[in-house]
Amino acid sequence: MLTAEVLKALANDRRLQILRWLQDPARHFPAQVDGDLVNDGVCGVLIADKLGVSQPTVSEHLKVLAQAGLIESKRIKQWTFYRRNEERINEVKHAFGTEW
Secondary structure, three states, rough: OHHHHHHHHHHHHHHHHHHHHOOOOHHHHHOOOOOOOOOOOEHHHHHHHHOOOHHHHHHHHHHHHHOOOOOOEEEEEEEEEEEEEEEHHHHHHHHHOOOO
């Protein structure tokens, strides 16, 4: 189902870029000390660095994506890791009737 949260999340180029990077995190991000890139997700710090924005800015982008259900977060120690919610993304793709 398409919701206002999903449309808001997808209406921003930076959030779309984050989703593309998270589709193949091992290709787009360096290895992490804590957390596996694929199983645990990518640390928010790495996403901020790659996007070239501050921590508060990336946190807002990630919050919008999470509220839409497009990503999931996991805490390990003091870090938060993010990965795509493929089930939800497939629901949204189906609702749009297109691949992205």
